[in-house]
Amino acid sequence: MSDRAGQACALTVLAPIERGRQDLLRTLLQGLPTGAESPLARAPGTHFARWVVVPQLVYQGPPQKRDELDLAYLMFTSNFDGPLEPYLDALCGPMGEAADAIWGCCIGWPGLGDPASAKAYLLRNRLATSLFVAGYPQARLPEVLRALELRERVTRFAIGAQGQGAESLALAWRQEFGGP
Amino acid sequence: MNPARPLQLENIQGALLRGYRLPLATYLFLTVKAPASARLWLGEMAEEVLTAAPWEAKPDWALNLYVTYAGLGVLGVPESALATFPGDFRAGMAARADLLGDTGASAPERWEEGIGGPDVHLMVMLSGADRRLTDERRRWLRDSLERAGGLGVLSEQRGGALPGNREHFGYADGFSQPPVEGFEDDRPRPGGGAPQKQGGWRPIRAGEFVLGYPDEEGVSPPEPAPPVLGRDGSYLVFRKLAQDVVGFRAMLDRAMDVYPFSEELLAAKLVGRFRDGTPLDRLPDGPDPSLVADPDRNNDFRYADDPEGLRCPVGAHVRRANPRESMPFQGKLVNRHRILRRGITYGPPLPEGSPEDGQDRGVLFMCFQASIKRQFEFVQAQWFNDGNAFRLGDDxxxxxxxxxxxxxxxxxxxxxxxxxxxxxxxxxxxxxxxxCPSIAALRHLSAVGA
Structure with a gap:
């Protein structure tokens, strides 16, 4: 059981939502901007992360035992470039307002006025990772982004170079990517 | 798991379980102006609906009736029951535009009036064997609406099958439909349903399409309350999809500048079948009319031994729609994303080589499923409008x-x-x-709130 895969880290936080605040929280989450404006863009090294409102347990029939939650929960799960400490600092620092608004709907959130307590809150509500598979365990986010850019560039090149003879293809390749 | 009760064929609408293969269809989109009169009309029509019960002889016309979320409310279904319908259905198609890729030229702001939206409450589908009969039934239907009062026709759509079951891009269509467990022939044709470990195929569990029966997870999915309203029902997606035939042919022409083989093969590689229907996974080199004509062979393939897509490209249209055994766990999860397609083409065919004629043509797409979100929307958003599930990036x-x-x-x-x-x-x-309410649900709706 590990929250590490190569240099990648896993973090799952499950926090109880205050009664009566579930709808507000959903609206908040649904309204979060995406892309560069996403609050997660201010938590550097995030590969993949999401918040999920868990309103109730789904009964899928036997052999599962019926069980019910007294409260709805907010799950936050993230895969990111390790280690954990600076990532928690980012969640409780640069991500600031968004984190405060989101976890502010949960019971016991101390608020970012007190970052140390906020970090402790996330750690206290952390779930142990029982299985972690990372898409790119060895590559940090900037490397992944560079690889995607390169892939795009090679694809564009391939589209343009289709049907060329070996010599003109080699020339075009050197012009685009350099090399002897 | 409770033993599955047998499919209640007399209570299930016919179009859900059976493609009628009648060549003409007319769709009337209705709005309710006076609920009491509308309910009376609905009660009358409930007795005209063709059910899924076995035929002695194939009928030459059929009527089926569907209702929107707004329609349920207007007819008088109480809030407590409305709240038991799932969010996708309650939101309606226009609200799901971003998810479905209905942007730009497909954006709801540009849609034709009267097919969707809050004013559309009911849709009547009238299928017919020939023009005379279909027109006669249409007049009968329009007369019944006039007599009843309380309902207005917002729009009418008319479809007509093209010769040889072709669609407008020129491909034969309709080879692959999931067979439904417990309905008619339980032993599916090879290629239909779910692939089995030992070889062979089994039908898809009825609960994937009809509410009130176990699905592929072995449980009956949530159904709306009360049971008389939800049970034996289904959800129907209706989309009017216009096809740019000139654009399609021009794309093929341009692609031939770089594609080293025949145009016929290129057209097949994009779709996964040759235009006559020959599946690439079986015959990657050329079409074979004898194979197409043989229902035991024309859909019998799995993609399992072609992970790279050398015979049938991974991104080909029919492989995306139903990736069969090319997906993990022997394609087990694919069984959760099947739909029953019931579409018909509209508009005149565009002869090969003709310039743009300005005519509207395409398909009136329909599909049935137990969950719009898990089935139609998933297939549209994840399999057609993205490539990630197939390791194709965002292709x-x-x-x-x-x-x-x-x-x-x-x-x-x-x-x-x-x-x-x-x-x-x-x-x-x-x-x-x-x-898509059951017959009992239609009767229930005709008396609800009265």
Whole structure:
């Protein structure tokens, strides 16, 4: 059981939502901007992360035992470039307002006025990772982004170079990517 | 698991379980102006609906009835019952535009009036064997609406099958439909339903399409309350999809500048079948009419031994729609994303080589499922309008993708070919999510709130 895969880290936080605040929280989450404006863009090294409102347990029939939650929960799960400490600092620092608004709907959130307590809150509500598979365990986010850019560039090149003879293809390749 | 009760065929609407294969269809989109009169009319029509009960002889016409979420409310279904319907259906199709790729030319702001939206409450589908009969039934239907009062016709759509079951891009269609467990022939044709470990195929559990029966997870999915309203019902997706035939042919022409083999093969590689229906996974080199004519062979393939897509490209249209055994766990999860397609083409065919004639043509797409979100929306958003599930990055289906004029698609081969740029070839002109009530539910609706 590990929250590490190569240099990648896993973090799952499950926090109880205050009664009566579930709808507000959903609206908040649904309204979060995406892309560069996403609050997660201010938590550097995030590969993949999401918040999920868990309103109730789904009964899928036997052999599962019926069980019910007294409260709805907010799950936050993230895969990111390790280690954990600076990532928690980012969640409780640069991500600031968004984190405060989101976890502010949960019971016991101390608020970012007190970052140390906020970090402790996330750690206290952390779930142990029982299985972690990372898409790119060895590559940090900037490397992944560079690889995607390169892939795009090679694809564009391939589209343009289709049907060329070996010599003109080699020339075009050197012009685009350099090399002897 | 409770033993599955037998399918209540007399209570289930016919179009849900059976493609009528009648060549003409008319769709009337209705709005309720006076609920009491509308309910009376609905009660009358409930007795005219063709059910899924076995035929002695194939009927030459059929009527089926569907209702929107707004329609349920207007007819008088109480709030407590309305709240038991799922969010996708309640939201309606226009609200799901971003998810579905209904943007740009397909955006709801540009849709035709009267196919979807809050004013559409009911839809009547009238299918017929010939023009005379269909027109006669249409007059009868319109007369009944006039007599009843309380209902207005917002729009009418008319479909007509093209010769040879072709669609407008020129491909024969309708080879592959999931067989439903417990309905008619329980032993599916090879290629229909779910692939079995030992070879062979089994039908898909009825609960994937009809509410009140176990699904592929072995449980009955949530159904709306009360049971008389939800049970034996289903959800219907209706979309009017316009096809740019000139654009499609031009794309093929341009692609032939880089594709080293025949245009016929290129057209097949994009779709996964030759135009006559020959599946590439079985015969990757050329069409074979004798195979197409043989229902035991024309759908019998799995993609399992072609992970790279050298015979049938991974991104080909029919492989995206139903990836069969090419997906993990022997394709087990694919069984959760099947739909029953019941579409019909509209508009005149465009003869080969003709310039743009300005005529509207395409398909009136319909499909039934137990969960719009898990089935239709998933297939549209994840399998057609993205490529990630197939390790194709963000490559989209050539036919249905919301291409922006820069996209590409890959035809694996030696050498591989990249077709680019791609533009949108199919535009959504309108659509809505409907509930397909059982006969008992239609009777219930005719008396609800009264």
């Amino acid at each position: 989209k289906d050539v036919l249905l993708g919301d291409h922006d004029g820069t996209a590409k698609t890959l035809i694996p081969g030696r050498p591989p070919t990249l077709i680019s740029p791609l533009s949108r070839l199919v535009s959504t002109r309108g659509g809505e999510y409907f509930f």
